[in-house]
Amino acid sequence: MIYDLPARDDPVDQGDIIDGCPVLRISQFSVRDLLLEVADSLEIEGAFSRVVVLTQTCDLANQKTTIATVALVRDAEQLVRQGLLKAADVRGPIRAGRVFGWYFLPKSDEHGLPESIVDLYPLHAVRLDLLTALCQHGRRRARVQPLYREHLSKHFADTYSRIGLPQPYATE
């Protein structure tokens, strides 16, 4: 089983897929105001989104943090409909875990999850008590289970630890 659904009062853990998490981004700013450290022109937009928790289980279990790192969980079919991906890309390299920064999560009728792609590039830091409140009110869809959870974590680490050379080494 890839997914499980913990009880509502179960603490937030790595691999939790949670709906309705407010995800924010700066949509407008003025360079002048930034340099003056004035917030007048800063505009922030946001959406209540499905996210997956990436913070390591040990940090959450030891209550070492009050902030969790989450990534957006995108509906794969919607990305295909938007023309951003081809269905063959999803079935092929993305599903096989061969694209840095994108992690495929399979469909689960039981948990109401479509085939999804975790976008590991825009990361968000969210208050842990906010995520806990969402879970307590039934917004946790599922939890990615061990092995798959570690597989996701490894993909996350690989995405940020890789070093791309400007060009391949010359060979004769």
Next chain:
Amino acid sequence: MSIALHDALQDVDLQVGQTYSVEVKGRWVELRVLADGPTLQTAEGPMLDPWVEFPPPTPQFRLRAKPGPLALPDPPHLPADDV
């Protein structure tokens, strides 16, 4: 495979396991005949970089920022025997 290519190969005597090469309009085309369907892509292939940036979710609300103090960082956890 496109329908046109599928149609073009309909009458060709293709033997399983064979690889055929042919020049078409100045370009060399190689055709491998597999016993089964395409092999399933596995994690053993080369890693790829993403070729597109997903747009952010459609905004559902907008906020105006206000200046304020930064939250304090979480205190580091030091094992007792290190203190």
